[in-house]
Amino acid sequence: MVVVGLIGVASYQAYRLHGLETAKTLRVKEIRVYDDKGVDRVVLAGNLPQVTLNGKPRNFKPREMGGMLIYDGSGTERGGYGTMNGYANAMLSLDSGPEEQGKQVMLLLAEPGGGAFFRQWDGTGSVTMGVYEKPFLTVMDGKDVVLAKPEDNAWTKRGVK
Numbered sequence: 001m002v003v004v005g006l007i008g009v010a011s012y013q014a015y016r017l018h019g020l021e022t023a024k025t026l027r028v029k030e031i032r033v034y035d036d037k038g039v040d041r042v043v044l045a046g047n048l049p050q051v052t053l054n055g056k057p058r059n060f061k062p063r064e065m066g067g068m069l070i071y072d073g074s075g076t077e078r079g080g081y082g083t084m085n086g087y088a089n090a091m092l093s094l095d096s097g098p099e100e101q102g103k104q105v106m107l108l109l110a111e112p113g114g115g116a117f118f119r120q121w122d123g124t125g126s127v128t129m130g131v132y133e134k135p136f137l138t139v140m141d142g143k144d145v146v147l148a149k150p151e152d153n154a155w156t157k158r159g160v161k
Contacts, residue, residue, distance in 0.1 A: 029045065029046050029047075030043065030044065030045040030046070031043070031044040031045070035073065037073070039055060039071065039073060039074070039075045040055075041070065041071050041072075041073075042068065042069070042070055042071070043068065043071075044067070044068045045066060045067075046066045047063070047065075047066060048063045048065055048066060048067060048069055048080070048082060049063065049069070050063060051063070051077055051102065052071070052075055052076060052077050052102075053075075053076050053077070053098055053101060053102045054074050054075055054076055054098050055074065055075025055076070056075070058077075058102065064085040064086065065082045065083060065084045065085060066082055066083060066085075067080055067081050067082020067083060068080055068081050068082065069082075072097060072098075074097075074098050076095075076097060076098040077095055077102055078094065078095050078096075078097065078102075079092070079093050079095050080092075080093055087112070088112045089109050089110065089111055089112065090109070090110045090112075091107060091109045091110070092106075092107070092108040092109075093106065093107050093108075094106040094107075103121070104121065105120065105121050105122065106118075106119070106120050106121075107119045107120075111132075115130065115131060115132035115133070115154070116131060117129065117130025117131075117132070117154075118130060124141065124142040125139075125140060125141050125142075126138075126139075126140045127139050127140075128140075130154065130155070132154035133154065134150075134153075134154075136148075136149065136150065136153030136154050136155055137149045137153075138155040138156060
């Protein structure tokens, strides 16, 4: 009787496995890829998890976006690609390592109504360039604008320092 039961279970599992092999669509809420130490290295999700530093949540606000995140071996988020909920910006972000508290160092953003920008930070300096109605470039040292072309561009109008 036990043998018949085992054969039945094995047959059912083989049938389910065959179904997975021939499926054309895989629909999931989240996929996590982890390394040999169990540290998440890639997360693909409809609702991305909180920001992490050394494998621990860094801020406790839920993230309002879906996409993909990448992590280093310490579990610190190092960047990602995704779209925001609500105002549907598409963005690519690269972050520093845990030594710099996982600060964002590069951002490429495309707005849903057109317009896009690229921003890079290093310490207190930043360079921002993009197109919003017309091309612009802004170079900053801390809160000081070092260069802005044109001077009254989309970035300086936002008051983002």
